[in-house]
Amino acid sequence: xxxxxxxxxxxxxxxxxxxxxxxxxxxxxxxxxxxxxxxxxxxxxxxxxxxxxxxxxxxxxxxxxxxxxxxxxxxxxxxxxxxxxxxxxxxxxxxxxxxxxxxxxxxxxxxxxxxxxxxxxxxxxxxxxxxxxxxxxxxxxxxxxxxxxxxxxxxxxxxxxxxxxx
Numbered sequence: 001x002x003x004x005x006x007x008x009x010x011x012x013x014x015x016x017x018x019x020x021x022x023x024x025x026x027x028x029x030x031x032x033x034x035x036x037x038x039x040x041x042x043x044x045x046x047x048x049x050x051x052x053x054x055x056x057x058x059x060x061x062x063x064x065x066x067x068x069x070x071x072x073x074x075x076x077x078x079x080x081x082x083x084x085x086x087x088x089x090x091x092x093x094x095x096x097x098x099x100x101x102x103x104x105x106x107x108x109x110x111x112x113x114x115x116x117x118x119x120x121x122x123x124x125x126x127x128x129x130x131x132x133x134x135x136x137x138x139x140x141x142x143x144x145x146x147x148x149x150x151x152x153x154x155x156x157x158x159x160x161x162x163x164x165x166x
Contacts, residue, residue, distance in 0.1 A: 006111060006133075007105060007106065007108075007111055010105075010111070010133070010136050010137070010140070011102055011105060011106070011136075013140055014101075014102075014136065014139065014140050014143065015098070015102075017140055017143040017144045017147060018051075018094075018098055018143060020144075020147050020162055021047070021048075021051065021143060021146065021147040021150055022091070022094075023162045023165050024044060024147070024150040024151055024153075024154040024160075024162055024165075025044050025045075025048060025087060025091070025150070025154075026165060028044060028087060028157075029087070030045070030081075030085075030086050030087050032044070032157060032158075033045035033048075033081060033087040033090075034046075034081040034085075035157060037153050037154075037156035037157045038152065038153060038156055040149075040153075041079065041080070042079070042149055042153055043080065043081060043153065044087075044150055044153055044154060044157070045080075045081035045085060045087055045090055046078075046079045046080045046081055047079075047146050047149060047150050047153070048087070048090045048091060048094050049078055049079070049080070049081060049085065049090050049093075050078045050079050050146065051094060051097075051142070051143055051146055052090060052093045052094040052096075052097045053072055053075070053078040053097075054078075054139065054142060055094075055097035055098060055100070055101045055139060056070075056072075056097045056100070057070045057072065057073045058101070058135055058138070058139055059097070059100050059101045059104050061115060061117070061118065061135070062104050062105070062108075062115055062132055062135060063104050065115055065116065066116070067116030067117065067118055067119070067127065068118055069118035069119060069120065070118065073118065073120075074120065101139070105132065105136060108132055110132075111131060111132045111133035111136065112131050112132070112133060113131060113132050114129040114130070114131055115129060115130055115131070115132060115135065116128070116129055117129065117130055147162070150162075
């Protein structure tokens, strides 16, 4: 019996989490995607935008490996649909980010490769390194967590849930 590689399994798990998130925005208008439905500031479009930007940033951290803070990493606007944002454009950005992440990870010889993390206001004083594996697991966790948020936001919007829409 042959099993797939760790890299293949992790990328498949990540793709599955993305697909579950995308179910929550199926069939929405831009207005619906931008609408707050709970006391939280989260919107469905804002969640997609944040996850797209998160993948872009982490992929840059992996591929550049220079420990520099990527543009937009600390931008609080990544959590909201801006006036010019549309859901189709955000979904295309998310798809591009997903492809870039998958290509970057697939090209690596080893998920154990250490990557320097960028300095942030909450960083410890000494340089910190994560393996690509840990970064990938972080992204999978982040996507799963926000997919849960998205499910709640969508259900409050129109009663739809990921489970019912599968």
